[in-house]
Amino acid sequence: MTNNTTLAMLDQPELQQLAINASTAGDSASAIAYLKEAVSRADATAIAHYLLGAEYAQIQMYPRAIGEMEAAIALDPALSIARLQLGLLWLGANDNARAADVLQPLTELADTQALHHFGAGLLHLIREEKAEAVCSLNAGVALNTAIPPLNLDMQKIVQQLEQDLPAANDAPQAAPAATDDGQHILLSAYTGLRH
Known part of the structure; x- marks a missing residue:
């Protein structure tokens, strides 16, 4: 990491690339410093905010990641990957309504785009339509x-949904717990934790 005078000389693409390099090297502190410099400027980009949010999520600072x-x-409302990540963060925070609002525009993308299917799959999950969620998410992975x-x-x-599907078919009375399980699934996948 360089001093503030050097940071002031760097433009947005340079700051973003340095942040990506630092993140790839496992140096979250430097990545965050570069990105905080980038987003503090008048010419801050949506990508810089997205990258900073991703870094915050990586170190489990979820409220900052959401912001x-x-x-x-x-x-940039069309930055679909940020929309998907924000939807995952809201799902992890057990706020299905906000997640659905954020994810809905992804379903308007062409069905040849993976993010269309990921958004649709997560919306199916919110509605507890597990089989449809599996189908949509698998289509997204394929694309x-x-x-x-x-x-x-x-x-x-x-994988978690597929494990839950037979149990849901055998025991319909277990459905109310599915919402909490769904949140657990999403948070585990998002954070990379195995519970």
């Missing part, structure tokens, strides 16, 4: 070549 993802979407780590997150959700 940065919201700032990213405010600057997604741009962000492989996202496939891993979605596959974790699918």
Whole structure:
């Protein structure tokens, strides 16, 4: 990490690339410092807010991650990956209504886009339509070549849902607990934790 004078000389793309490099190297502190500099400027971009939100989520500072993802979407409502990540964060925070509002525009994307299917799958999950959620999430995984780590997150959700499907069919009285389980699934997948 460099001093403040050097940071002031860097432009948005440079700050973002340095942050990505630091994050890739496991240096969250430097990545966050670069990104905080980037978002503090008048020319702050939606991508800078998104990257800062992703860093905060990585270190489990979820309220800050939510704030940065919201700032990213405010600057660029079409930044679909930020919309998906924000939806996952709201689901992890057990706020299904906000998650649904954020995820709904993803279903308006072309059905040839993975984020369309991921958004639809998570909306099915919110409505406790587990079989439909599995189908949509699997379709998204099949289409997604741009962000492989996202496939891993979605596959974790699918695996948990598939484990729950037979139990849901055998024991319909267990349905009320599914909402809490769904939140647990999403938070575990998002944070990469195994519970």
